Amino acid sequence: MAAGGGPARAGAGPPPRARPPPPRGPITLIGDEQAAPYQRPPLTKAYLAGETDLAGLVLRQDSYYDDHGIKLVRDERVIGVDRQARVAVLGCARTVGYDHLVFATGARPRPLPIPGAEHVLNLRTVADADAIRQRLDGQIGLDVVVIGGGFIGLEFAAVVRKLRHEVTVVEAQPQVMQRAVSAETAQHLVGRHRSEGVQILTGTGVAAVREGLVELTDGTVLVADLVVAGIGVIPNTEVAQRAGLTVDNGIVVDAHLGTADPRVYAVGDCARFASTHAGGLIRLESVQNATDQGTTVAAAIMGSAEPYTALPWFWSDQYDVKLQTAGLTNGHDRTVTVGDPSEGRFSVFCFKNDRLIGIEAYNRPIDFLMGRRILEGGNSLTPEIVAQPGFDLRASQQKAA
Amino acid sequence: MPKITYVAHDGVETVVDVAQDDTVMRGAVLNGIKGIVAQCGGGASCGTCHVYIDPENTKPLSQMHQVEDELLYFTACERKENSRLSCQIPVTEEQDGLVVHMPEKQL
Numbered sequence: 334m335a336a337g338g339g340p341a342r343a344g345a346g347p348p349p350r351a352r353p354p355p356p357r358g359p360i361t362l363i364g365d366e367q368a369a370p371y372q373r374p375p376l377t378k379a380y381l382a383g384e385t386d387l388a389g390l391v392l393r394q395d396s397y398y399d400d401h402g403i404k405l406v407r408d409e410r411v412i413g414v415d416r417q418a419r420v421a422v423l424g425c426a427r428t429v430g431y432d433h434l435v436f437a438t439g440a441r442p443r444p445l446p447i448p449g450a451e452h453v454l455n456l457r458t459v460a461d462a463d464a465i466r467q468r469l470d471g472q473i474g475l476d477v478v479v480i481g482g483g484f485i486g487l488e489f490a491a492v493v494r495k496l497r498h499e500v501t502v503v504e505a506q507p508q509v510m511q512r513a514v515s516a517e518t519a520q521h522l523v524g525r526h527r528s529e530g531v532q533i534l535t536g537t538g539v540a541a542v543r544e545g546l547v548e549l550t551d552g553t554v555l556v557a558d559l560v561v562a563g564i565g566v567i568p569n570t571e572v573a574q575r576a577g578l579t580v581d582n583g584i585v586v587d588a589h590l591g592t593a594d595p596r597v598y599a600v601g602d603c604a605r606f607a608s609t610h611a612g613g614l615i616r617l618e619s620v621q622n623a624t625d626q627g628t629t630v631a632a633a634i635m636g637s638a639e640p641y642t643a644l645p646w647f648w649s650d651q652y653d654v655k656l657q658t659a660g661l662t663n664g665h666d667r668t669v670t671v672g673d674p675s676e677g678r679f680s681v682f683c684f685k686n687d688r689l690i691g692i693e694a695y696n697r698p699i700d701f702l703m704g705r706r707i708l709e710g711g712n713s714l715t716p717e718i719v720a721q722p723g724f725d726l727r728a729s730q731q732k733a734a
Numbered sequence: 735m736p737k738i739t740y741v742a743h744d745g746v747e748t749v750v751d752v753a754q755d756d757t758v759m760r761g762a763v764l765n766g767i768k769g770i771v772a773q774c775g776g777g778a779s780c781g782t783c784h785v786y787i788d789p790e791n792t793k794p795l796s797q798m799h800q801v802e803d804e805l806l807y808f809t810a811c812e813r814k815e816n817s818r819l820s821c822q823i824p825v826t827e828e829q830d831g832l833v834v835h836m837p838e839k840q841l
């Protein structure tokens with residue numbers, strides 16, 4: 334069975350340790366949301382803009398679960414796991430036995446540690462998005478303040494701006510999307526937002542929120558009809574922790590996504606795993622990671638010994654900008670920009686110790702896809718090669734082939 | 735609801751009702767049709783929802799944007815003249831009866 338109804342799919346069973354036999358029993362997927370498993374990315378994109386409804390978000394049609402022997406339990410929380418008895422305990426006190434257990438519990442918005450946080454909305458679930466839509470519905474020109482300039486805050490800002498509201502983004506760090514992208518890419522995104530009329534304030538925190546007002550740490554007071562926070566998430570690990578599993582900013586798993594209990598796995602936003610790409614324990618929050626880890630664990634349960642090695646990748650849509658990243662660009666010590674930033678089409682190649690670790694493609698999908706292949710295949714691109722005038726990734730690879 | 739026919743690489747045909755304004759990709763994924771992976775869920779970011787439009791097709795299709803055009807150079811199976819990313823083809827009554835062929839692999 335799997336707890337958590339996000340994209341990290343059901344599955345589970347282990348690798349080089351004593352391995353329980355592949356399961357023949359049913360799969361039970363338990364989630365505490367009302368909706369059947371759905372995609373979150375459109376929540377800050379098409380769904381928020383009103384271009385699609387819940388039916389357009391669900392990952393599978395209801396009949397799919399029946400047809401594939403998957404029992405879907407919605408609107409129920411798993412409150413405990415007894416690993417000795419091999420049962421999960423639901424909030425309604427019912428228990429579900431398991432041979433293999435997968436934690437796919439995701440993450441939840443980090444609470445805002447300031448006075449007045451109760452006036453602030455979050456955006457993680459379809460229910461959150463509905464609450465925001467309701468506040469914006471049928472109106473234009475509202476003052477909207479976004480706390481946090483991460484990708485969720487910026488995507489949200491872009492959509493709300495398109496809905497013709499006045500938007501201010503407040504970011505405490507000196508750079509937006511600091512965790513996710515290079516300074517070059519961040520700078521261009523900020524430029525784009527400003528040209529659309531979004532105000533972006535960096536290096537300023539929020540001190541307090543009051544009815545209709547947001548007070549910044551530098552003393553500025555912003556008028557706000559709606560305040561939405563996107564300041565990051567914390568992984569849902571409490572049930573795993575109570576069950577005696579190792580938790581340290583995520584449920585800690587090995588390269589096969591298994592915990593110390595050979596019957597228990599963790600995948601997706603809630604899992605902290607040994608990454609070959611990062612060279613240590615990391616936790617990722619992306620569709621790629623959730624779905625690829627789900628696949629790895631499903632295979633492991635069925636007897637595969639393949640470790641999880643998939644290359645991380647990510648995308649973000651803001652206005653007509655498609656930002657796609659391949660690899661992990663965090664920790665780079667040198668960047669080379671290819672293409673023409675002034676035309677809004679460029680890629681930032683990120684190097685660490687002269688090794689390519691990731692590519693940020695800003696409206697250059699070819700670089701993204703080629704970059705994925707290069708990074709997956711053990712790459713030999715150096716900053717010097719990329720910095721040559723007229724460098725073209727596709728041409729360089731055709732030559733190399 | 736418009737009906738779309740998905741022809742697998744081995745010739746097996748599946749006919750599916752696709753809700754108005756869903757995409758050809760979603761019609762396949764919602765019903766668990768193997769042959770379309772759609773890693774990015776329709777974000778025009780992954781190129782794993784590649785299909786070949788039936789050569790006899792007469793239904794009007796959405797125009798191809800630059801991102802789709804570029805991604806199609808990197809699909810796992812060869813790009814042909816009738817290649818499309820199925821997540822970029824919205825379905826309305828006008829596409830009722832559309833037939834798409836799925837490539838041998840998407841990854």
Ligand SMILES: Cc1cc2nc3c(=O)[nH]c(=O)nc-3n(C[C@H](O)[C@H](O)[C@H](O)COP(=O)(O)OP(=O)(O)OC[C@H]3O[C@@H](n4cnc5c(N)ncnc54)[C@H](O)[C@@H]3O)c2cc1C
Nearest residue numbers: 337338339340341365373374411438439601602618619620
């Ligand atoms: C607004 C938004 C936009 C995003 N955009 C992008 C994007 O453009 N590209 C990208 O790659 N990624 C994006 N992401 C990130 C991506 O959606 C997540 O990484 C992904 O959803 C993680 O999947 P998951 O299955 O690990 O967790 P989740 O999707 O969080 O699912 C976990 C589920 O488990 C439930 N749960 C938790 N605890 C329990 C319990 N004890 N019992 C029962 N159920 C429980 C939760 O309520 C939730 O429904 C976005 C996320 C958000 C919120």
Ligand code: FES
Nearest residue numbers: 776780781783821
């Ligand atoms: S689903 Fe990813 S490009 Fe179509």
